[in-house]
Amino acid sequence: MDSLKKPGQIEAHDGSSLRVGIVHARWNTAVIEPLVAGAKKTLHAAGVKDENIVVQTVPGSWELPIAVQRLYSASQVQSSKSSSLGAGDLLGGSTDLSKSATASSASTAAFDAIIAIGVLIKGETMHFEYIADAASNGLMRVSLDSGVPVIFGLLTVLNEEQALARAGVGGKGHNHGEDWGSAAVELGIKRREWA
Numbered sequence: 349m350d351s352l353k354k355p356g357q358i359e360a361h362d363g364s365s366l367r368v369g370i371v372h373a374r375w376n377t378a379v380i381e382p383l384v385a386g387a388k389k390t391l392h393a394a395g396v397k398d399e400n401i402v403v404q405t406v407p408g409s410w411e412l413p414i415a416v417q418r419l420y421s422a423s424q425v426q427s428s429k430s431s432s433l434g435a436g437d438l439l440g441g442s443t444d445l446s447k448s449a450t451a452s453s454a455s456t457a458a459f460d461a462i463i464a465i466g467v468l469i470k471g472e473t474m475h476f477e478y479i480a481d482a483a484s485n486g487l488m489r490v491s492l493d494s495g496v497p498v499i500f501g502l503l504t505v506l507n508e509e510q511a512l513a514r515a516g517v518g519g520k521g522h523n524h525g526e527d528w529g530s531a532a533v534e535l536g537i538k539r540r541e542w543a
């Protein structure tokens with residue numbers, strides 16, 4: 349039987365004007381990679397331009413909140429500089445964010461949404477509990493403090509099989525990264541409506 353546990357009807361939104369960040373951990377790469385690909389797939393399907401998707405990596409899920417916070421904050425600074433300097437002044441800059449603006453149609457606006465992706469697999473020690481709790485709370489805090497929608501792409505699973513199923517690997521389960529891409533587009537648009 350089809351599962352009841354799913355996100356419901358996905359609203360269609362035009363994401364063509366959005367700028368979206370993806371910050372992902374490198375731990376458990378075999379699961380992270382399909383999740384990031386799934387998120388990018390639905391961002392593209394909603395019209396988000398590839399040059400307006402900025403991907404940054406961190407070692408593990410513990411580092412996700414600080415990376416999301418700094419990425420968003422840097423994009424706000426970049427946005428205010430580009431509105432006072434003109435887009436051409438930013439071209440050729442040395443940071444990753446500035447590099448993303450070198451493509452002619454790339455946006456220099458602050459991010460409309462940021463997707464934080466990590467995979468925590470329970471081990472024999474208490475690491476899992478501490479990182480899951482701190483990263484979850486940290487991501488919510490960054491989102492509420494900054495006002496940017498932070499999409500919760502942190503899988504907290506009990507074993508590798510659960511992780512792979514939630515990334516749609518091996519024909520099992522469903523790629524949750526696709527849901528996170530859709531959520532980023534929806535929240536990015538709604539945030540503007542709520543402004």
Ligand code: DLZ
Nearest residue numbers: 373375407408409410466467468469475
């Ligand atoms: C140390 C650690 C462990 C044991 N497990 C995971 C994991 O399953 N998923 C993950 O994203 N990160 C893990 N880490 C790394 C921590 O998140 C962090 O990167 C390090 O403790 C360094 O601060």
